[in-house]
Amino acid sequence: MRPIAAALLLLAVPAGLSAQARYTARIGATWSSTLVEDEIRADEPIELTAGIAPTLVLGADLPLTPKNRVGVELALARSDAEVDDAGATTTLTSLTTATITAGLDGRVRDAFRWRAAFGAIKYLPGEETGVFREGGPWRWVAGAGLDWSRRLNHRLSFTAGLRYDYHRFTTDALRDQGFANPEAVHRVALTLGVGL
Amino acid sequence: MNRGVKGQGSRVTGIAVRCSLFAGMMLSAGCTDVQAPRRAERYEWRLEGTTSFHWPREALPVRVWVEDTENLPAYAAAAIEDWKSAFLYGELDARLVADSNEADVLVRNAAPPATPSFSARLFRRAPECQGATDLDIDGELLQLPVRVYVDQRLAGAGLAACYRLTLRHELGHAFGIWNHSPSEADAMFGNPVLDGLSDADRQTMEYLYHFPSDVAPAR
Numbered sequence: 001m002r003p004i005a006a007a008l009l010l011l012a013v014p015a016g017l018s019a020q021a022r023y024t025a026r027i028g029a030t031w032s033s034t035l036v037e038d039e040i041r042a043d044e045p046i047e048l049t050a051g052i053a054p055t056l057v058l059g060a061d062l063p064l065t066p067k068n069r070v071g072v073e074l075a076l077a078r079s080d081a082e083v084d085d086a087g088a089t090t091t092l093t094s095l096t097t098a099t100i101t102a103g104l105d106g107r108v109r110d111a112f113r114w115r116a117a118f119g120a121i122k123y124l125p126g127e128e129t130g131v132f133r134e135g136g137p138w139r140w141v142a143g144a145g146l147d148w149s150r151r152l153n154h155r156l157s158f159t160a161g162l163r164y165d166y167h168r169f170t171t172d173a174l175r176d177q178g179f180a181n182p183e184a185v186h187r188v189a190l191t192l193g194v195g196l
Numbered sequence: 197m198n199r200g201v202k203g204q205g206s207r208v209t210g211i212a213v214r215c216s217l218f219a220g221m222m223l224s225a226g227c228t229d230v231q232a233p234r235r236a237e238r239y240e241w242r243l244e245g246t247t248s249f250h251w252p253r254e255a256l257p258v259r260v261w262v263e264d265t266e267n268l269p270a271y272a273a274a275a276i277e278d279w280k281s282a283f284l285y286g287e288l289d290a291r292l293v294a295d296s297n298e299a300d301v302l303v304r305n306a307a308p309p310a311t312p313s314f315s316a317r318l319f320r321r322a323p324e325c326q327g328a329t330d331l332d333i334d335g336e337l338l339q340l341p342v343r344v345y346v347d348q349r350l351a352g353a354g355l356a357a358c359y360r361l362t363l364r365h366e367l368g369h370a371f372g373i374w375n376h377s378p379s380e381a382d383a384m385f386g387n388p389v390l391d392g393l394s395d396a397d398r399q400t401m402e403y404l405y406h407f408p409s410d411v412a413p414a415r
Contacts, residue, residue, distance in 0.1 A: 038232045038284070040406045046285060083285040085406070090253060092286045130286045177284060178233030 022069070024059040026161055026193025030077040030097075033186045035169045036131060036179075044086040048131060050095055053079035057161065057191050061105065068106045073117065075099040075163075075189065081125065081132070094126030099141060099165065108146070115145040121167055134172035139182075141167040149195055157195040164188050238400040239382065243331075243374035249338060250287075250372040250405045251300075255413055257289035258371070261299035261341075266359055268305055268346065275364040279371055282398035287405040288371060300413065301342045301370045303363070308345040324350050324358040329369035337414040342370045361391045368397065372404050 029052050036048035054077070061071020081095040103117025123136030143165030151157045168182035242248045251258050262272040269292060276290045293299055308328035327346045332339040344366045346359055365388045376386040382394045 036284070040235060040403060044406065048285065085285060088253075090286065129280075129289075131284045133281060173284060178235075180233075 020063050022061050022071075022195055024057070024159055024161075024193060024195045026057045026059075026159060026191035028055050028057070028161075028189060028191030028193075029053065030055045030075070030079075030187055030189040034183065035081070035185060036174065036183055046086070047084045048092065049082050049084065050097070051079040051082055053077035053097070055189055055191060057163075057189070057193070064104070068104055070104055071102070073099075073101050073103065075101075077189070081130075083130075092130045093132060095132075095136075096124040096126075098122045098124060101141065101143060101165075103143075105147070111148050111150055113147045113149075115143075115147060115163075117143045117145070117165075119143075121165075123171075131171050131173050134176075137169070137171050139167045139169060141165050152194075155196060159193055159195045161191045161193075162189070163191070235399045235403060237394075237396040238403050239375075239377045239379070239384075239396055241373045241375050241400050241404045243333075245375075247333070247374065247410045248372075248404060248407050249374060249411050250407070250409050251413065252409070253287075255300070257291045258301060259293040259299045260290055260301045260303065260367070260370075261293050261296040262303040263305045265305045266348075267356065268303060268359065268363065271360045271363045272303060272367065274360070275367045278364060278393050279367060279401060282393070282401045283405070284402075287402070290367075290371070300340050301344060301367070303344040303346065303366070305347055306345055307347045324348065324352050324355045325362055327362040327366045329366045331369075331374065333411055336411050338411045340413050340415050344370055357391060361388050364393070368401070371401065373397075373400060
């Protein structure tokens with residue numbers, strides 16, 4: 001949890017240091033590609049997926065240059081880890097992901113800004129069972145995004161964020177079971193909120 | 197001045213692009229398709245080579261009542277965790293319960309009845325203790341509860357270990373391995389010596405939960 005604590009510290013510190021700090025809070029949803037693909041009996045595929053996850057994103061950034069800003073984002077997404085076993089779907093456990101990234105952003109045109117980020121994702125299963133029986137992993141994550149914002153008044157702005165990120169998923173239980181390579185996981189999040 | 201600022205912004209953008217490309221390369225280093233394990237180390241688990249059983253999802257968790265003596269509940273709890281570790285997708289779950297009337301599996305510290313009315317008995321004997329699992333199979337129904345017996349044959353320093361590995365073995369039967377492994381390297385060998393589970397034990401248990409069941413539990 002140390003990276004999350006460090007991120008929260010970064011979120012708090014600029015408030016007292018700079019009037020140019022910008023804070024955002026957004027809510028939305030995250031879609032994730034398959035976490036595990038398996039086949040225990042021939043021609044009966046098994047997939048572990050995280051369902052569409054309600055998502056909270058908190059961010060803070062500071063100007064780096066007149067056109068670019070540097071900042072951190074913490075995204076919390078909560079869903080169920082669902083097993084699709086030869087067509088039958090069951091829930092393995094609830095699953096929260098905490099993603100902390102540091103990134104740069106810049107203006108594209110008009111109210112649009114790009115963001116490129118790198119950080120880490122932590123999987124937090126509700127119950128240590130199945131692929132998560134030895135806990136949830138930390139994994140490196142890289143991402144990119146597009147933000148759109150519109151000023152509501154002299155302090156508040158409305159923001160919409162589209163995020164894509166990529167990481168490689170595995171767990172200790174999967175490695176113990178002989179899985180040779182982590183699964184490439186792609187996620188897309190769409191969030192709406194306010195900036196301060 | 198403006199050109200300088202513009203140049204600085206472009207430089208930062210360029211750095212961001214290069215950082216993103218570098219991060220992507222780091223993350224995708226060694227990217228190949230996921231390779232699921234082969235799981236080829238399994239043995240025959242079916243009763244008489246034909247009858248397969250596993251607890252259906254809707255019957256989980258399997259409720260196990262254990263007579264509170266000789267530290268048997270602790271051994272049973274450890275055995276349940278051992279068997280659950282064979283699974284990645286929650287195919288098996290089992291819990292200890294306090295009320296024997298609501299149990300799916302009963303574990304008693306007693307010798308098995310001499311003349312069972314059951315259709316199948318899986319029996320093992322070691323110097324210090326013995327164990328048996330009685331399955332009452334009526335056509336396509338497994339009449340509950342499954343009855344497991346472990347009891348002492350000889351006093352000795354190895355009694356605790358004997359109870360531990362015998363209970364793990366008998367719960368393996370209760371959870372679906374209705375046969376014995378031909379290898380003494382496995383916990384499900386007829387007269388087990390392994391204090392733990394082998395890869396073959398785990399892979400057999402995992403595989404049978406993805407194999408069609410011929411009988412269903414019933415009360």
